[in-house]
Amino acid sequence: MSFEYKQPDHKLTLIPGPIEFSNEVLASMATPSQAHTSPEFIATFQSVLQSLRKLFKSTDPKTQGYVLSGSGTLGWDVAASNLLNPGEKVLVLSTGFFSDSFADCLRVYDANVDVLTADIGDVVPLAKIEEQLKKEKYDAITITHVDTSTSVVSNVEAISQIVKKVSPETLVIVDGVCSVGVEDLEFDKWGVDFVLTASQKAIGVPAGLSILYISERALAKALNKEKDTTFFASLKRWTPIMKAYESGNGAYFATPAVQTITALKTSLDEILSQPVDERFKKHAQVSDNFKKTVEQDLGLKILPVNHDVAAHGLTAVYFPENINGPDLLKKLSEKGFVVAGGIHKQLVGKYFRVGHMGYSVYAGHVDKLTKALKESLDELK
Amino acid sequence: MSFEYKQPDHKLTLIPGPIEFSNEVLASMATPSQAHTSPEFIATFQSVLQSLRKLFKSTDPKTQGYVLSGSGTLGWDVAASNLLNPGEKVLVLSTGFFSDSFADCLRVYDANVDVLTADIGDVVPLAKIEEQLKKEKYDAITITHVDTSTSVVSNVEAISQIVKKVSPETLVIVDGVCSVGVEDLEFDKWGVDFVLTASQKAIGVPAGLSILYISERALAKALNKEKDTTFFASLKRWTPIMKAYESGNGAYFATPAVQTITALKTSLDEILSQPVDERFKKHAQVSDNFKKTVEQDLGLKILPVNHDVAAHGLTAVYFPENINGPDLLKKLSEKGFVVAGGIHKQLVGKYFRVGHMGYSVYAGHVDKLTKALKESLDELK
Incomplete structure (x- = not known):
């Protein structure tokens, strides 16, 4: 600051x-200009990417964090376009407006979507999820950790356990837009494959950043995808960039939001101070x-x-x-x-x-x- | 501020x-939190969208500006996924690295791309453009107004005149990332159909915003596109949102970058003060x-x-x-x-x-x- x-x-x-922001976070938003490949900004971005590991309690070096210019919504496109091929099957657990919108996004990328809808103000019963996973083979399941429209929190750990038991190949994709930073999310331990979130909720930074975290196997699928269906949201293009910054080197695909990422460093430092x-x-x-x-x-x-x-x-x-x-x-x-x-x-x-x-x-x-x-x-x- | x-x-x-930012722009980045649908932010966003018309010297009420969370690169995805159908032909005028990357993006969305490459440090000769447009029918032509890799400025007005003469149906798409705010761009008069730019160059605002401007006929094509190929970058989804904000009403598709858009208002006010x-x-x-x-x-x-x-x-x-x-x-x-x-x-x-x-x-x-x-x-x- x-x-x-x-x-x-x-x-x-x-x-x-x-949400409301701390004085220090807002002050960081007013950081004077820095080149996106300057030593100052590289150190900032490196710290952010390392901190994401701690936030997600991930110690597996083969997982990877990403911070892109965009909103939470962009994370849906990243999931849909990188983790799935057209026609692949996705089970969407719907606990409200945002789960349903994620399903809309998946359909745009030609995923074959089944939706299990919870009663309003409730979650999808675990038994129903298990039954469905036994009935059909899914390439991925999506969980809206907290659906902001209903204020319902899903039990990601329990759902993921069922997936591991019944259909371990199914990728576990978590929309953590309104959960990351407020609800526990143990990425490695629970066996999550992909989390998407945004800066302006419990992470405590002005809107403008799409924040992502991916498992080794989900990343392998993304990097080996035959047909690209996005350019800006492509993990093939972003992965070397994030790996470079996290190891202390600059790299370029598209200009990062220097000031907002600096504010993210400030906020993550605050969050991880305890x-x-x-x-x-x-x-x-x-x-x-x-x-x-x-x-x-x-x-x-x-x-x-x-x-x-x-x-x-x-x-x-x-x-x-x-x-x-x-x-x-x-x-x-x-x-x-x-x-x-x-x-x-x-x-x-x-x-x-x-x-x-x-x-x-x-x-x-x-x-x-x-x-x-x-x-x-x-x-x- | x-x-x-x-x-x-x-x-x-x-x-x-x-680039370097003014003190007032940086101060705006530290604006305390505002809801994205608050009267304060609606007034800010309305002003921004109205100011874009002045920056592009557009008086046609059927043109439309957009400000999305993203970088300049996202604008390529918007163009490729909204203005073109798979298989449609695009003539890319290449004056360097960024023109070629735009071509890569177009190919991801299955455009049929021909590239006319200029000598290094020069533009594509107008006669060559005319000859190519006479030889083949193109659905769109892309011009990198200023290619930041070579510091070359293309003559958008002259190129557009040739297009109007030889192939008037061809959409004129301009990458204005390093031109808007420093080089003249008369949107209506020159017959441009789409401009994409970003916040962190001559517009004078920290990185994090993708700024777009579209003609009536290009928008009609985007809104009538049969098969969507993007969710976050979809003009079908963003157009009602921008129209709402510009007319003084809140609307929601994805959370806008409140602070950076506030800084954009400050910078556009500075730019338009003369x-x-x-x-x-x-x-x-x-x-x-x-x-x-x-x-x-x-x-x-x-x-x-x-x-x-x-x-x-x-x-x-x-x-x-x-x-x-x-x-x-x-x-x-x-x-x-x-x-x-x-x-x-x-x-x-x-x-x-x-x-x-x-x-x-x-x-x-x-x-x-x-x-x-x-x-x-x-x-x-």
């Missing part, structure tokens, strides 16, 4: 991403506490009725029946808090979503929001 | 992108002056011998015969200037490149670099 910076007072963005399990525990505590307060003190209903499947980075709350949703969001905005509307197709207008990830969890923003929410409800009664 | 910021002293990055032709003239003056000094005062040879085809945003200079290239770059670095090595496959190691775009042109960086270059050469004699 090149200077002391204290961000001005502003409305707190407590949506499930983009054991990551401490971070996950802290998020779970704040989340559990917020959910309890919302239900017990404020008398509101939250979306996953079964708290075992409720994500820890956000809370989806039904609007109370006697209150007009937009009025509540407006009240909160007047009090300086931005929360998100609901986006699940069947529930639009019926609920709102509060993000509690990263900086906000440590800076006490959630307590302030809780107070504002209580006041707003009282005023609207 | 939310605060006063003066960037610290640092090595000046005078490469053909990323008539753009004044900006182009200023860049031409600084470029002509630098080239003259390098040749006449320093006795060095520059790459395009014919100055009529020399780009104005950078200068490619051969290392003098009696001096070791890396030594010269090291000297310059010690004096606080970062310039770029050469990347044309046939000339690697034989030349270096100096970027003179945007903030550096106005802040007197080029004069300082000239002095350091003279001193370095003297010391290495």
Whole structure:
């Protein structure tokens, strides 16, 4: 970080991403220009790629991280175009809007997609997954770790165990956009093959980066793919670049987002300054506490009725029946808090979503929001 | 901009992108979090999309600008996957490394590519282009406005005139990565169909944005394409989003890079604070002056011998015969200037490149670099 910076007072963005950023992360965004192959930036990018290994608890040197300019969505294209050949079969576990969109992306690349859809606000039962994997042979399975539309967290470890037991060749692809940095994800141990995430959620950096992590066998498939179906999202093209930067050398395929990657280094340094399990525990505590307060003190209903499947980075709350949703969001905005509307197709207008990830969890923003929410409800009664 | 910021002293990055940024642009990168659908960010993005029309001198309301998270390279995928169907014919005018890479991208999407290659440091002769267009029917022609590897600027207006005369149905696709913001580009008047560019060159914003501009007929082709071949780079998916933001409404397909787009607003406001032709003239003056000094005062040879085809945003200079290239770059670095090595496959190691775009042109960086270059050469004699 090149200077002391204290961000001005502003409305707190407590949506499930983009989240609030630390002063140090924002200061890093204002880093003066550096050449993408300068020693300074190479050291930054090297640190980022090494830190990703720690974040994913991966010690296998044959796994590989990637940071591309793009959004979380780009990660779907990377998975679809690099890990699958046209016609290959994919089992999509759908826990909401984002799972379904991932399925749309897979179909664009001619994957043969089957979808197992969970009940709204629930996960796909493990028994159903096992049954389906026994019935059909799949080249890959996709799991939306946390579907931001429903606030449901899937049990990646348990699902992956079933895959290993029933259909070990099936690649395990995890959409970790709203989970990485808040929910535990043990890449090697759980046998995950590919995780895609983005910068603007629990990783705590402004939007603009697609962050990926791949296993040895998934990478081998990508590198040996006969027919390329993407240029910008091609792992064949990006792998030597990432390996170069991680080993301390510059390389060029497309210009990296120097400032945002510098901010990513700052945020990953902050995240890894304590054991990551401490971070996950802290998020779970704040989340559990917020959910309890919302239900017990404020008398509101939250979306996953079964708290075992409720994500820890956000809370989806039904609007109370006697209150007009937009009025509540407006009240909160007047009090300086931005929360998100609901986006699940069947529930639009019926609920709102509060993000509690990263900086906000440590800076006490959630307590302030809780107070504002209580006041707003009282005023609207 | 939310605060006063003066960037610290640092090595000046005078490469053909990323360029140096203004204090105001860097301050905008540190904008506190805003929701991507907040009124604040919608106003920012609306302004950006409206400003792009002015930058491209377009008054046709049926043209459309796009700003995606990505790099310049992503623009090639957008062109290849949205404007062409597999098997369609493309004539690539190659003036260097980047033209050839664009051709590689087009082939990934199964375009049928013919390449007309210019002599190194020259453009493809207009007569040769006309002859080829008469010989074969092309669905599109690609022009690298400025190929950063050779510092050659193509005459987009003249080429487009030939296309209109000989083969008016052919889409005119311009790679403006190293031209937009420094070379004139009259989108409507010249009959251009698609321009792709990036944030980190003459547009003056940190890397991370792919910036696109499309004509009515090219957009119609993209929207009516039968088979989608990309998800993240799909204009079918992005067009309603950009139209919404430009008309002052939020919309969601993938999370936009809020901070970098805010910096883009700041930079476009700076660029449009004077008539753009004044900006182009200023860049031409600084470029002509630098080239003259390098040749006449320093006795060095520059790459395009014919100055009529020399780009104005950078200068490619051969290392003098009696001096070791890396030594010269090291000297310059010690004096606080970062310039770029050469990347044309046939000339690697034989030349270096100096970027003179945007903030550096106005802040007197080029004069300082000239002095350091003279001193370095003297010391290495």
